[in-house]
Amino acid sequence: MIANYKALHQLLPSFSPRDAIGNEAVIMQRTLRGLGLRSEIFAEQGEARGLDELFSTDLAQSALLYHFSIASTIPGRIAPLRLPKLVRYHSITPPWFFNSQGELMAQQACSLGRRQIPMVGVIADAVLADSAHNAAEINPYSEKPATVMPLLRDYESLTQLAHRFDPLPGSPALNRPALLFVGRIAPNKCQQDLLILLSLAQKFIAKDLRLILVGGFFSTDFHRQFCDLAAHLGLRIGADLQTDHGADVVIPRDVADADMALIYRQARAFVSMSEHEGFGVPLVEAMFFDLPILAHRSSAVPETLGEAGLLVDKNDWPTTLAALKAILQDEELRSTLTIAMRQRRKALSLNSGLQQFNQWLNSF
Amino acid sequence: MSLNNINSFDPKTQQQIRDIVASLKVQRAGFRHADLEFSWPNAEHISKGDLKSMAGLQDLFFTHHFTSHRRWLGPCIILAKRISVGLLNRLLKISMVRQVELNQHLWNLALTVQQLEQRVLLLEQQQREVKVGDRQ
Numbered sequence: 001m002i003a004n005y006k007a008l009h010q011l012l013p014s015f016s017p018r019d020a021i022g023n024e025a026v027i028m029q030r031t032l033r034g035l036g037l038r039s040e041i042f043a044e045q046g047e048a049r050g051l052d053e054l055f056s057t058d059l060a061q062s063a064l065l066y067h068f069s070i071a072s073t074i075p076g077r078i079a080p081l082r083l084p085k086l087v088r089y090h091s092i093t094p095p096w097f098f099n100s101q102g103e104l105m106a107q108q109a110c111s112l113g114r115r116q117i118p119m120v121g122v123i124a125d126a127v128l129a130d131s132a133h134n135a136a137e138i139n140p141y142s143e144k145p146a147t148v149m150p151l152l153r154d155y156e157s158l159t160q161l162a163h164r165f166d167p168l169p170g171s172p173a174l175n176r177p178a179l180l181f182v183g184r185i186a187p188n189k190c191q192q193d194l195l196i197l198l199s200l201a202q203k204f205i206a207k208d209l210r211l212i213l214v215g216g217f218f219s220t221d222f223h224r225q226f227c228d229l230a231a232h233l234g235l236r237i238g239a240d241l242q243t244d245h246g247a248d249v250v251i252p253r254d255v256a257d258a259d260m261a262l263i264y265r266q267a268r269a270f271v272s273m274s275e276h277e278g279f280g281v282p283l284v285e286a287m288f289f290d291l292p293i294l295a296h297r298s299s300a301v302p303e304t305l306g307e308a309g310l311l312v313d314k315n316d317w318p319t320t321l322a323a324l325k326a327i328l329q330d331e332e333l334r335s336t337l338t339i340a341m342r343q344r345r346k347a348l349s350l351n352s353g354l355q356q357f358n359q360w361l362n363s364f
Numbered sequence: 365m366s367l368n369n370i371n372s373f374d375p376k377t378q379q380q381i382r383d384i385v386a387s388l389k390v391q392r393a394g395f396r397h398a399d400l401e402f403s404w405p406n407a408e409h410i411s412k413g414d415l416k417s418m419a420g421l422q423d424l425f426f427t428h429h430f431t432s433h434r435r436w437l438g439p440c441i442i443l444a445k446r447i448s449v450g451l452l453n454r455l456l457k458i459s460m461v462r463q464v465e466l467n468q469h470l471w472n473l474a475l476t477v478q479q480l481e482q483r484v485l486l487l488e489q490q491q492r493e494v495k496v497g498d499r500q
Contacts, residue, residue, distance in 0.1 A: 323370050
């Protein structure tokens with residue numbers, strides 16, 4: 001029972017309040033403090049207290065919650081501590097996605113991180129996984145099966161943010177129907193397949209379709225390959241969403257939350273060809289904006305989506321394209337999907353997540 | 365949601381789509397290892413070959429301990445990269461009776477091999493003392 005403890009501190013390899021995991025840590029900290037517990041965030045890197053400070057903190061009647069998402073020294077350092085160790089498992093991208101010279105660091109970090117799964121599973125007194133997909137990775141090593149709880153995130157605030165701003169000033173660029181994907185532009189997210197999808201969609205569905213990608217490039221190698229493929233397909237890449245109406249693929253820079261909300265509202269469909277998602281926050285964000293979703297059936301995507309989107313197999317391009325056409329043009333299907341999304345997002349809302357978190361805290 | 369109600373393209377267009385994608389094979393293959401579509405192996409039915417590829421080990425010492433105590437698999441892989449087979453075997457032997465202590469001490473990746481050996485010696489000594497005590 002959490003009531004038996006005076007403190008529950010969170011540990012992260014790196015912390016930024018803006019990324020999905022950091023944002024969840026902040027929400028958890030607020031919740032824990034609301035329960036009267038001391039709660040600090042310690043991290044090896046980033047905008048939090050340094051990990052070393054943990055070891056000079058009074059840890060009497062404390063428990064630790066480790067957000068496990070990449071290799072770090074944290075499991076080795078906390079293993080000897082005689083404190084309850086809770087693990088929030090966010091999944092680690094399999095290293096085989098990263099194979100170019102410029103991605104070796106990521107490959108190593110993911111490879112070592114995945115090799116730490118057994119160790120983290122064994123030292124954990126309780127595991128909280130973002131999805132059943134993630135739970136299945138760590139369950140073989142942990143004493144008790146992981147509890148599944150979706151990532152905590154205040155999606156409602158993002159949608160409210162959109163309403164506080166007027167739509168971007170009208171421009172020809174914004175009149176073009178857009179497909180949207182949000183996420184780091186990286187090999188496991190497979191944005192290269194979105195280029196192919198766009199190229200096919202322009203040919204077989206609507207000539208003026210464009211693709212908006214929000215996210216930075218993961219590596220220069222991937223950037224080069226991506227640009228080469230776009231050029232091969234005759235797709236022009238631009239960076240200005242409002243003025244560059246000739247660009248087929250727009251990759252806007254420095255997207256603030258308010259801009260992000262407007263982009264979700266502006267897009268016609270959310271498309272994902274990603275091959276590895278431990279949860280898939282942008283899928284849920286799209287649901288909160290009533291934006292119909294077409295996604296590749298992989299990793300945690302089907303369970304995050306539930307019935308609230310269309311799932312396709314990666315190599316079945318004719319079906320993928322037909323599904324995209326239906327999502328874009330069939331108003332009845334769009335209405336059905338909207339109803340399904342509104343239903344699904346109840347289970348993924350912050351309120352629902354906080355209830356689950358409180359139950360979990362009282363269960364160990 | 366099911367795709368059953370989605371009207372597909374006519375067969376000729378479908379073939380055209382497939383042909384276009386097939387023509388992109390070379391461009392697509394550059395993005396990642398072609399056809400490297402294996403999933404992370406589950407420890408319950410992991411093979412010796414899988415283990416080697418997972419850990420990149422050349423000298424993995426495979427004993428019945430790995431299969432009968434799958435909880436030990438990960439730590440053993442990590443340790444096996446750094447220590448001798450003899451020391452690993454001594455660790456595994458201790459692990460059968462002193463799991464808690466091993467949890468506390470051995471999964472600290474910051475330990476040097478020398479420190480590990482000292483821990484093993486200590487634990488073996490403690491184990492002998494327990495057995496002597498049992499007999500008395």
